[in-house]
Amino acid sequence: MRDALFRGMTRFSDFQRSLGLASNVLAKRLDGFVENGLMEQRVHPEHPDQQEYVPTDKGRDLKPVVLALTAWGDRWAAPNGPPVTFEHEGCGGKVEAHLLCLKCGRSPDLAHVVAKPTRSRRRRS
Secondary structure (H helix, E strand, C coil): CHHHHHHCCCEHHHHHHHHCCCHHHHHHHHHHHHHCCCEEEEECCCCCCCEEEEECHHHHCCHHHHHHHHHHHHHHCCCCCCCCCCECCCCCCECCCCCCCCCCCCCCCHHHCCCCCCCCCCCCC
């Protein structure tokens, strides 16, 4: 998903070259993304004999999630440094995900973020 969302990749061969996965493993992952509505498979406009995988709105909504997970991985699981960085295409500045309180406009400390059930949650019988 990262390569599709942030690098504009759509072709199977490009994903395979970038990720270095066996074709059967990659095909299974891409099929899963399609089945779960994160991507749609369609005929490539310039190469009618090839398929492309394009993120859907649901898939594009994963961008902030990928940013957050990448930041976590860079901190805890990347001993040689981050494998990628995210930049604002317009100015080249570094892009990061941040929390924001919609009421006060401040960025809360994680220790002060709690989960509360919503009223719309119904009990199952």
